[in-house]
Amino acid sequence: MxxxxxxxxxxxxxxxxxxxxxxxxxxxxxxxxxxxxxxxxxxxxxxxxxxxxxxxxxxxxxxxxxxxxxxxxxxxxxxxxxxxxxxxxxxxxxxxxxxxxxxxxxxxxxxxxxxxxxxxxxxxxxxxxxxxxxxxxxxxxxxxYDTAVNTAVQAVDKIRDTADSHNRLFFVEVMGRNSGFIALATGIASGAGNVVIPEVDTSLEHLIELLRLGVKRKKMFGIIVVAEGHKLGPTTEVAQKVQEAIDFYDTKVTIIGHMQRGGSxxxxxxxxxxxxxxxxxxxxxxxxxxxxxxxxxxxxxxxxxxxxxxxxxxxxxxxxxxxxxxxx
CATH class of the missing domain: 3.40.50.450 (Rossmann fold)
Structure with missing residues (x-):
């Protein structure tokens, strides 16, 4: 026209x-x-x-x-x-x-x-x-996208305080059913210990091995950022399996959810x-x-x-x- x-x-x-x-x-x-x-x-x-x-x-x-x-x-x-x-x-x-x-x-x-x-x-x-x-x-x-990443990073920054205080390992789940863009950017910007996204195949065994290396280096807490669509299974179940394999950390899960869609x-x-x-x-x-x-x-x-x-x-x-x- x-x-x-x-x-x-x-x-x-x-x-x-x-x-x-x-x-x-x-x-x-x-x-x-x-x-x-x-x-x-x-x-x-x-x-x-x-x-x-x-x-x-x-x-x-x-x-x-x-x-x-x-x-x-x-x-x-x-x-x-x-x-x-x-x-x-x-x-x-x-x-x-x-x-x-x-x-x-x-x-x-x-x-x-x-x-x-x-x-x-x-x-x-x-x-x-x-x-x-x-x-x-x-x-x-x-x-x-940028606002969602900023929201997630702010949440991870706050979670880090609790993780550090209690020697905890946190799995922080962010949005991304088929996409790992938010998780990847959040993980890098927040200094997370690991990032799990749908586009990259990551085995549970590999993740556990990386965490064990962290324990050997006396890493007293950890944060893993995962996209909701990652392929390891429900995040709560993954956290439970990690807890069973590594008892050094008190393992927790935080799902940020729809907070990422809101805000100025x-x-x-x-x-x-x-x-x-x-x-x-x-x-x-x-x-x-x-x-x-x-x-x-x-x-x-x-x-x-x-x-x-x-x-x-x-x-x-x-x-x-x-x-x-x-x-x-």
């Missing part, structure tokens, strides 16, 4: 929330206002799109939200949007508001739906990567969200469609949804090796 054909844009958040989503919404709204476009916010993601839950936004609606976690537009996962009937209802709702294009903020599930929808109804959509997992191909960082976004996430929100609107006006906007080597790039979804993105192996060496 040509630039002069786009007059009304809708923005929505979908899937899991991530710190910085509000900063992205703010950038989209203000950039649209600069270009004299009408901008609508869709509440509750694809569910709200199907129900026609849209309202006009202006720059006053996004004042003082750049520092807020969560999303003012709310978010939801939608089974109805997975059906042709649901997408038809969503399209009709957008037509009722004369919406010409959309900005979707979310992760791979959001972009999977956006790809199908854009192809079925020829509506331009640009996706902004908003997920703490940082697992989307086509961008070095996703919105929310970091400066880096606010900057990233602002750049991508601004770039999404400018990209639509330049004719980009059915693509995710991202930042690669500090430059804005557009990656087709199909590539962003299907291509894998894994942690840097040099960082994995470095984490092992620095944990000695």
């Amino acid at each position: 040509a630039k002069d054909k786009i007059k009304r844009i809708a923005v929505f958040t979908s899937g899991g929330d991530a710190p910085g989503m509000n900063a992205a919404i703010r950038a989209v709204v203000r950039t649209a206002a600069y270009h004299d476009l009408h901008i609508f916010g869709i509440h509750n993601g694809y569910e709200g799109m199907i129900d026609g839950d849209l309202r006009r936004l202006d720059i006053r609606d996004v004042g003082n939200i750049i520092y807020r976690g969560g999303t003012i537009l709310k978010t939801a996962r939608s089974k109805r949007f997975m059906t042709p009937e649901g997408r038809r209802s969503a399209y009709e709702a957008l037509q009722a508001f004369d919406v010409d294009a959309c900005v979707a903020i979310g992760g791979d599930g959001t972009f999977t739906g956006a790809k199908v929808f854009s192809e079925e109804y020829d509506i331009p959509i640009i996706g902004i990567p908003g997920t703490i997992d940082n697992d989307l191909f086509g961008t070095d960082y996703t919105i929310g 976004p970091s400066a880096l996430d606010r900057l990233l969200a602002s750049r991508l929100g601004f770039g999404a609107v400018e990209g639509l006006l330049a004719g980009e469609s059915n693509k995710m906007i991202g930042l690669v080597n500090n430059e804005v790039v557009f990656t087709p949804f199909g590539e962003a979804i299907s291509n894998s993105k894994t942690p840097n192996r040099n960082l994995v090796r470095m984490a092992e060496i620095l944990a000695i």
Whole structure:
């Protein structure tokens, strides 16, 4: 769709929330206002799109939200949007508001739906990567990742005090069902004794051997950061097996959980969200469609949804090796 054909844009958040989503919404709204476009916010993601839950936004609606976690537009996962009937209802709702294009903020599930929808109804959509997992191909960082890592590092720093005081070994589980980005960064930044992530095969025997070496070196406490999707089994069971094999430590488990998804976004996430929100609107006006906007080597790039979804993105192996060496 040509630039002069786009007059009304809708923005929505979908899937899991991530710190910085509000900063992205703010950038989209203000950039649209600069270009004299009408901008609508869709509440509750694809569910709200199907129900026609849209309202006009202006720059006053996004004042003082750049520092807020969560999303003012709310978010939801939608089974109805997975059906042709649901997408038809969503399209009709957008037509009722004369919406010409959309900005979707979310992760791979959001972009999977956006790809199908854009192809079925020829509506331009640009996706902004908003997920703490940082697992989307086509961008070095996703919105929310940096804040999630900072939250996890702060938690590990506090746990270290207790570990040191009681000669304890802590397994600290962070989010990352299929991705070890948060765990790896948290482990390195917090000086953890080991990191266990889904992308790297680690045996329980190898982990126990490393811990025994630590005991020989009179290492009085330990912290192991694990991604929730690691392959050794439930973290509590792994900790129990380690306790049975090594009685030197009092072994504990801490699961940080959804704390990582909340809180005020970091400066880096606010900057990233602002750049991508601004770039999404400018990209639509330049004719980009059915693509995710991202930042690669500090430059804005557009990656087709199909590539962003299907291509894998894994942690840097040099960082994995470095984490092992620095944990000695």
